[in-house]
Each structure stands twice: as structure tokens, then as C-alpha cells.
Amino acid sequence: MGTTATKLPKDQLSEYQELTFLTKQEILLAHKRFTELLERNDRQQPSSRVPMDKICALPELKSNPFRRRICHVFSTSDTKDGSLSFEDFLDLLSAFSDSATLEIKSHYAFRIFDFDDDGTLDHGDLEKLVNCLTGESADTRLTPEEMSQLINNILEESDIDKDGTVNLSEFQHVISRSPDFVSSFKIVL
Amino acid sequence: MEFIQEVPGIHEVILKDKLIKKKMMRRMSLFPHQAAPLGNLELTSDEIQKEFENDTRELVSELVNLPTRARIQAMRALPLSFHERRYVRSRVMSVKHSKKNDLLPTCCTDCHQQTSLFCRRFGAGVTTARKRLVIWQDALKEIGGRFGTSVLSYFRFVKWLLLFNIISLLINFSFITIPQIIHSPNITHTVNFRGLELLTGAGYFNQTVFFYGGYNGEVIVNQPPYNMQLAYFFTIAAYMVLCGVSLIYSMARSFQKNFVLVSGPAYGGAWRLLCSWDFSVVNEKAIQNHKNNLSVQLKETLSERFQRKARVSVSTVLKRLALSLVAWTLCVLLAIGSCAGIYFLQSDQSRLVSGLADDLNAEASTLILPVVVSLINLIIPLTFSLINKMEHYTNPRTNIYIGIMRNVLLKMSILGILCFYWLSEVPYTISCWESFVGQSVYRLVLVDFIFCLLGSFFGEFLRNIIGTKCFPSLGVPEFDIATNVLNLIYAQTLAWIGIYFSPLLPIIQVIKLFIIFYLKRVSLSMNCQPPKHTGRAAQMQTVYVALLFFPSFIGALSLVAYTVWSLKPSEQCGPFQGLDKPFQTVHQWMDTVHNIPGSEWAWWIFEHVLRNELFFYLITLIVLVLTYFLWQVTQGRKQLIRTLREQIVNEGKDKTFLLNRLQSIQKQRRATAAFSPQEYTERTYFNQNWMNTLPLEM
Numbered sequence: 047m048g049t050t051a052t053k054l055p056k057d058q059l060s061e062y063q064e065l066t067f068l069t070k071q072e073i074l075l076a077h078k079r080f081t082e083l084l085e086r087n088d089r090q091q092p093s094s095r096v097p098m099d100k101i102c103a104l105p106e107l108k109s110n111p112f113r114r115r116i117c118h119v120f121s122t123s124d125t126k127d128g129s130l131s132f133e134d135f136l137d138l139l140s141a142f143s144d145s146a147t148l149e150i151k152s153h154y155a156f157r158i159f160d161f162d163d164d165g166t167l168d169h170g171d172l173e174k175l176v177n178c179l180t181g182e183s184a185d186t187r188l189t190p191e192e193m194s195q196l197i198n199n200i201l202e203e204s205d206i207d208k209d210g211t212v213n214l215s216e217f218q219h220v221i222s223r224s225p226d227f228v229s230s231f232k233i234v235l
Numbered sequence: 236m237e238f239i240q241e242v243p244g245i246h247e248v249i250l251k252d253k254l255i256k257k258k259m260m261r262r263m264s265l266f267p268h269q270a271a272p273l274g275n276l277e278l279t280s281d282e283i284q285k286e287f288e289n290d291t292r293e294l295v296s297e298l299v300n301l302p303t304r305a306r307i308q309a310m311r312a313l314p315l316s317f318h319e320r321r322y323v324r325s326r327v328m329s330v331k332h333s334k335k336n337d338l339l340p341t342c343c344t345d346c347h348q349q350t351s352l353f354c355r356r357f358g359a360g361v362t363t364a365r366k367r368l369v370i371w372q373d374a375l376k377e378i379g380g381r382f383g384t385s386v387l388s389y390f391r392f393v394k395w396l397l398l399f400n401i402i403s404l405l406i407n408f409s410f411i412t413i414p415q416i417i418h419s420p421n422i423t424h425t426v427n428f429r430g431l432e433l434l435t436g437a438g439y440f441n442q443t444v445f446f447y448g449g450y451n452g453e454v455i456v457n458q459p460p461y462n463m464q465l466a467y468f469f470t471i472a473a474y475m476v477l478c479g480v481s482l483i484y485s486m487a488r489s490f491q492k493n494f495v496l497v498s499g500p501a502y503g504g505a506w507r508l509l510c511s512w513d514f515s516v517v518n519e520k521a522i523q524n525h526k527n528n529l530s531v532q533l534k535e536t537l538s539e540r541f542q543r544k545a546r547v548s549v550s551t552v553l554k555r556l557a558l559s560l561v562a563w564t565l566c567v568l569l570a571i572g573s574c575a576g577i578y579f580l581q582s583d584q585s586r587l588v589s590g591l592a593d594d595l596n597a598e599a600s601t602l603i604l605p606v607v608v609s610l611i612n613l614i615i616p617l618t619f620s621l622i623n624k625m626e627h628y629t630n631p632r633t634n635i636y637i638g639i640m641r642n643v644l645l646k647m648s649i650l651g652i653l654c655f656y657w658l659s660e661v662p663y664t665i666s667c668w669e670s671f672v673g674q675s676v677y678r679l680v681l682v683d684f685i686f687c688l689l690g691s692f693f694g695e696f697l698r699n700i701i702g703t704k705c706f707p708s709l710g711v712p713e714f715d716i717a718t719n720v721l722n723l724i725y726a727q728t729l730a731w732i733g734i735y736f737s738p739l740l741p742i743i744q745v746i747k748l749f750i751i752f753y754l755k756r757v758s759l760s761m762n763c764q765p766p767k768h769t770g771r772a773a774q775m776q777t778v779y780v781a782l783l784f785f786p787s788f789i790g791a792l793s794l795v796a797y798t799v800w801s802l803k804p805s806e807q808c809g810p811f812q813g814l815d816k817p818f819q820t821v822h823q824w825m826d827t828v829h830n831i832p833g834s835e836w837a838w839w840i841f842e843h844v845l846r847n848e849l850f851f852y853l854i855t856l857i858v859l860v861l862t863y864f865l866w867q868v869t870q871g872r873k874q875l876i877r878t879l880r881e882q883i884v885n886e887g888k889d890k891t892f893l894l895n896r897l898q899s900i901q902k903q904r905r906a907t908a909a910f911s912p913q914e915y916t917e918r919t920y921f922n923q924n925w926m927n928t929l930p931l932e933m
Contacts, residue, residue: 066311109522200509204509232515
């Protein structure tokens with residue numbers, strides 16, 4: 047049964063193709079990788095989830111500083127444990143794929159950077175973001191003065207309506223001026 | 236039929252699409268992340284449900300009205316989770332279905348459905364196939380994944396150049412070489428093949444179709460007649476025009492995308508933090524490097540900001556100016572020196588060759604010049620980078636740009652001096668001079684290739700071994716994108732210069748680029764680490780394309796144009812023998828056209844418009860006026876952007892003011908409501924953040 051269980055039904059595959067930015071091959075590959083992550087007896091059930099730790103251990107995400115955030119953002123689990131179902135996993139790959147639109151990419155980037163899930167990037171979010179990007183080790187970490195100076199600079203540059211936070215449209219505005227973003231916001235299996 | 240309904244109104248579709256996106260964005264910002272702020276708005280769950288339902292219904296009804304392709308695109312692009320998208324899709328499908336059922340299910344509609352399904356499947360298949368056909372897709376993905384976007388840009392550049400050369404090869408081969416081969420297939424070889432020809436291009440190759448000399452200009456009289464002179468002229472011209480147009484196009488596109496949009500206040504730290512992280516990099520070491528570099532860069536920018544506030548003293552400014560002046564003088568002197576050396580070597584050598592004609596040694600000695608040129612190309616840039624270290628620039632990007640400028644100066648002046656020699660002395664001293672020039676270019680291209688191979692072996696492989704085994708302080712070498720790209724540009728310039736003298740030179744260039752791609756890929760993964768200072772990759776790419784256009788392509792073009800318009804072609808060989816100038820063939824052709832009845836207008840246009848200076852003056856004038864006009868338009872837009880920005884800030888202030896008022900009024904009402912609790916209904920609390928959720932139209 048092992049081989050038949052890992053196969054995707056044809057109509058489901060075409061549905062996945064229609065609803066994501068992935069090609070057939072990519073979906074099949076994603077399915078293969080996903081079933082490898084599942085426990086053996088969970089493989090039969092279509093709605094089984096992979097816990098966050100296993101997703102984060104994937105070589106594509108292993109060293110990514112945002113891996114836990116990515117899992118949280120794409121997880122539709124009710125318990126908010128960051129576990130991913132196959133469809134969540136497809137969603138993740140679709141948003142990070144080559145053909146995803148700038149809107150989708152910037153939308154998810156915003157949500158990944160929005161650490162407290164309140165819909166805006168405020169002082170705390172930006173601080174966490176900087177720490178994620180520079181790493182936590184002592185020599186790369188910024189001092190508190192540098193940090194506050196940096197965050198003020200960021201807000202000065204990107205907070206257009208001067209309310210002290212960066213909202214989604216302001217974020218997208220910054221991104222629209224960075225031509226590298228689309229090519230760098232990408233994860234390929 | 237439905238198909239006909241789908242075709243018209245593309246504008247309408249686009250408009251609708253935009254509308255939907257806007258709606259969805261609004262919706263997503265109103266209900267971000269499992270509707271967390273809705274709790275703040277204190278709406279009851281029923282109301283949330285209702286609002287949701289309303290929104291979904293609206294969305295579904297809009298999606299139903301879209302044509303199939305656009306609907307699929309719009310559904311994919313909804314920023315919702317997969318479940319929600321599936322829900323929307325099923326609703327859309329059910330609405331569609333019920334509509335379909337209203338119509339009688341005739342054979343025709345069934346057939347139509349089948350065909351549209353087939354078409355869609357076929358289209359999807361074609362797109363996948365096209366993606367698979369693109370050369371090096373997987374290799375590029377892997378490189379991007381391991382070394383980041385900036386290194387990837389180098390490999391993209393290689394791929395782009397390769398496509399250029401393949402196109403030129405196809406054009407030249409099919410319009411010049413094939414007719415020639417068909418016309419006179421057996422060329423009698425006076426010299427035997429010795430092997431050295433592969434390097435020098437002389438001897439055996441001299442009379443082959445590889446070089447200008449292997450073609451002859453008689454009209455092929457077989458049916459249909461084929462005029463070799465015209466074919467040669469127009470093929471080269473068409474290729475040059477094609478190159479020019481595609482270069483201008485890609486340059487303008489990438490300039491608009493990467494420079495015009497970028498300039499603005501969102502430039503420094505915000506960009507670096509919000510959009511510079513390369514998610515595609517999976518290599519642990521590369522990520523650690525990236526983090527370190529980012530932290531260093533952030534610290535640098537911060538300290539720069541502080542420094543900018545602290546004024547630099549006059550003496551240091553003077554010292555820096557003097558230093559850069561010295562550096563520039565040194566660089567220019569080096570460039571001039573190497574040019575002079577090459578010129579004397581060149582003229583000496585031609586004397587040597589004429590003395591030792593048709594001897595193996597003489598042939599081998601022609602390789603001295605290309606080797607010297609390649610050595611100069613290898614060593615002087617290293618000296619330049621040493622000189623560069625001695626200077627002090629506050630901005631690392633200025634540093635990179637200045638390095639690039641000096642290298643371009645050197646390479647172009649070397650090519651310039653070579654071209655000067657080829658065009659000023661060679662035509663009057665050597666009998667089949669076009670082939671001679673073609674062979675010289677061939678040698679330069681080939682030796683440059685060999686040096687490139689050696690360079691990646693010694694420069695990168697040995698340097699890596701030294702850096703890891705002997706002197707660990709040196710570390711692993713960085714992959715120097717700028718130098719590598721400049722070498723590519725140099726090679727491409729040579730290929731363009733040689734296209735007239737050696738129409739099949741693109742073969743060499745294609746093979747060369749193909750090998751370079753794999754070689755650099757291997758060398759990169761074995762020996763190098765990704766560069767520390769990754770500027771903005773996309774912007775650098777624009778600079779490279781611009782460099783390829785301005786000194787490189789324009790230089791080659793003017794050289795070829797000069798040759799065609801004013802140099803006398805050699806008498807003994809080549810398609811244009813017996814003419815005063817290669818361009819004269821067009822005159823002759825126009826004369827024959829004149830004799831054909833009914834085509835006098837073509838002759839008239841040629842005679843009175845194209846050969847008239849006034850015509851070109853007029854065109855120049857019109858272009859200038861247009862440029863001025865467009866410049867004025869951009870100025871006006873800039874003004875408009877400034878005003879709109881101010882307006883946004885003012886509106887933001889308005890919003891905060893109104894919010895504060897609202898809150899204070901609420902407080903008052905709550906205070907009064909405390910006396911009569913029954914009348915007060917919750918629900919009108921406001922979240923301070925709600926204003927962020929309003930879309931900011933810009």
C-alpha cells in the first residue's frame with residue numbers, strides 16, 4: 047500500500063495546481079517530501095499535520111532565522127502550535143515560489159516580520175527583526191543605542207503617515223522600491 | 236457564445252482584477268491573522284460571521300464574472316489560506332454550475348466545455364514545458380540558493396550573453412555561410428592542417444568560411460539568385476541593429492525598475508532590514524556570513540550617519556582629494572603605458588611576420604601579442620585594486636564604482652589602440668586585411684579564454700589552497716563579481732568587433748561562455764565564498780548592461796560602421812572585392828532597383844531622404860525636442876509626488892487628531908454611561924491601530 051498511499055488523486059492535483067503558483071512537478075515533489083516527514087501511520091490520513099520542529103529541520107529552512115515565524119504564519123492549526131498540514135505546506139511553497147506575485151510575497155513577508163501578530167510593525171517587531179537578521183551572538187548584536195537609532199531611521203524612512211508604526215501598505219511601498227525582493231523572497235525545495 | 240464574451244473588454248477584466256485585489260487587501264488588513272483585532276473592535280462573533288459572509292459573497296460574485304484564466308490568476312493571488320481559497324473556489328464553481336444548468340445542456344455547450352478544458356490543460360502543459368526548456372534553470376536555482384542573488388546575477392549575465400551569441404550565430408550561419416557553402420563547396424587548401432591553426436586562426440583557416448576572406452561576392456546565379464554582397468552587408472547590419480535595440484530595451488527596462496523607482500527616501504536602513512534578507516540561501520555558512528555582513532553594514536551606516544553630522548576637517552578633505560588625484564594619475568599612466576607597449580609590439584610584429592612569411596615560427600609569434608594583452612588585462616587590474624586600497628572612500632559603493640570605471644578605462648583603451656592600428660595601418664599594408672583583422676580578433680578571444688581558465692585555476696583554486704592550508708589569515712577567496720563581469724564585457728566587445736571580419740566568431744564565443752558557466756560554477760562551489768559587500772545586485776546588473784552598451788557596443792558599432800562606410804575592401808579576397816567601399820553595394824543595388832518599373836519611390840527615398848544630411852539633422856532635432864519634453868514631464872511628476880507625500884503626512888495627522896477626539900468623547904460617554912448602564916452598549920471601542928488598517932493609496 048505504501049506507494050499508492052503517497053500518490054495524489056488526479057482531481058486533487060489539478061485543484062492544487064489551480065489554487066497555488068506551483069507546477070505539477072513541484073506539487074508532486076512537495077507531496078513526496080511532506081509524506082516523508084509524516085509518521086508512518088499518519089500517511090493514510092489526508093489531514094494529518096507535521097509538527098513545527100520537523101518542518102524547521104528541513105534543510106531548506108534549517109538555518110533560516112525566520113523558520114519558526116514562517117511556520118506560525120502558514121499554520122492553520124487551531125492550537126497555534128505552528129504545525130503544518132499538506133495544504134499549509136503548499137501554501138508556504140506557493141508564496142515562496144518563483145511565480146508568486148509581488149503582492150502575495152510582500153503580504154506574507156509582512157506577516158512573518160510582524161512578530162506579535164497585531165497587524166503593524168511597531169518598535170518591538172523591528173527590534174526582533176534586527177536581532178533575527180544580525181544574529182544573537184555578542185559581537186554582531188547591536189547595542190541598545192544603535193538599535194534605537196536604527197529603528198528611528200527605519201521609521202523615518204518608511205513610516206509615511208508618521209504614526210510610529212509601519213503598516214502593510216507602507217511596507218509594500220518600501221518593497222516596491224527594492225527590485226531584489228522578489229528574487230530573494232524565495233524558497234525552493 | 237461564451238468564448239466571444241470572454242474576448243472583449245480586457246480593460247474591464249484588468250480593472251476588475253485590480254478591484255478584487257484592493258478589496259482583498261482591505262479585507263486582509265481588516266481581519267489579519269485569524270481576526271485578532273476584531274476582538275478589539277468588540278464585535279460579536281455573529282457580526283464577524285456576517286461581515287465575512289458578505290465579503291465572501293461579493294468576492295465570489297466578482298470572480299464568477301471573470302474569464303477563466305483571469306479567475307484562476309485572481310484566486311491564486313488571494314492572500315488567504317489554502318482552505319479559504321478552496322472554499323471561495325467551490326462557491327465560485329457552484330455558482331458557475333447553477334448558471335450553466337440554467338442553459339440547456341446541449342451537445343454544443345458540452346463540446347465547448349470539453350475544448351476549453353483541453354485548451355487550459357494544453358496551456359498549462361506548454362508553460363511547464365517552456366520552463367523546463369530554459370537553459371540552466373536548475374543550475375541557476377542552485378547557485379542562487381547557495382550564494383545569494385548577487386552571485387546569481389553574474390551567472391544570469393553569462394546566460395544572457397550566451398543567448399545573444401547563439402542568435403548571432405544562427406543569423407550569420409543561415410544567411411551568409413550556408414549560401415556560400417552551397418555556392419562553392421570545395422575550397423582548395425594550399426596549406427595543410429597543422430594544429431597550431433586552432434590557436435592562431437591563420438594558415439589552414441585563412442580561406443575557410445570562418446573569416447571574411449572565405450566569402451566571395453559574385454551573385455549566385457542559380458535560381459533564386461542570391462546577392463552575396465548584399466546578404467553580407469545586411470546580415471551584419473541587421474545583427475548590429477538587433478543587438479542595439481535589445482540592449483537599449485533591456486537597459487531602459489532595468490534602469491527604470493532599479494534606479495528610478497529606488498530613488499526616494501526609503502533607501503538606507505529600512506531597505507536593508509525589510510527586504511534584503513535572501514530567503515533562498517540555505518547554506519549554513521553563507522547565512523552566518525550574511526548575518527555578520529549585515530551587522531557590520533548596519534553598524535557602518537549608523538556610524539556614517541554620526542560622522543556626517545560631525546564635519547570633516549578641511550585638511551583631511553584635501554588629503555583625500557590629493558590621494559585620489561595621485562591614484563587616478565597612476566591609473567591613467569598605467570593605462571597609457573600599456574597602450575603604448577601594445578602599439579609598438581603590434582607594429583614591430585607585423586614587420587617580423589612579413590619577414591618570416593609562411594613559417595611555423597612566424598605563425599607562433601603572432602600569439603605573442605594576444606598573450607601580452609591578456610597578461611596586461613590580468614595584472615593591471617590587480618595593481619588597480621592595490622591602488623584602490625590606498626584611497627579612502629566613505630561609501631563602499633563609490634569604491635566599487637571607481638574600481639569598475641578604472642578597469643573599463645584600461646580595457647577600452649587597449650581595445651581602442653588595437654582597433655586604431657587595425658584600421659589605420661593594416662588596410663594599406665596587408666593584402667587580405669579583413670581576414671588578418673579577423674584572425675587577430677580570433678587570437679585575442681581564444682587567448683583571453685585560456686587566461687580565463689588559468690585564472691580560475693590559479694587565481695581561485697590555488698588561492699583557496701594557500702588561504703586554507705598555508706596562511707589561514709588570508710581565508711577563502713571571495714568571488715569577485717565586478718572583475719568577472721568586466722572580463723565578460725571585454726570578451727563580448729571583441730566578439731562584436733570581429734563579427735564583420737569573421738562572421739562565425741560567435742561559435743567561439745558560444746563555446747567559451749558555455750564552458751565558463753560550468754567552470755565558474757564548479758570553481759565557485761569548491762573555492763570561493765560569496766562576496767562580503769554585496770551591493771544592490773539589481774542595480775549593479777543595470778550598470779553592467781549599461782557598460783555593455785556604452786563603451787562596448789557603441790565602440791564596436793562605430794568601428795564596423797567606419798569600416799563599411801569609408802575603408803577600401805581588399806582587392807584579392809572577400810565579398811566586396813573591386814568596390815571602393817563595402818557600402819557601395821547598396822548604391823549599386825539601388826541603381827538596379829531604379830530600373831525596375833514601379834519601384835521608383837524606393838529609389839527616390841534612398842536618393843533624396845536617406846542620402847540627405849538635412850534628413851538626419853531633422854531626426855536629431857526631433858529626438859532632442861522629444862527628450863526635452865519627456866524630461867519636463869518627469870520633472871512635473873516629481874513635483875506631484877512631493878505634493879502627494881505631504882498630503883499623506885497631513886492626512887495621517889488628521890487621523891490621529893480625530894482619533895484622539897473620538898477617544899476623549901468616548902471617555903466622557905462612558906463616564907456618563909456609568910450612571911445608566913442599561914443604555915450603554917459595548918461595541919464602539921476603538922483600537923488605536925485601526926487607522927493602520929486603512930489602505931494607503933499612493
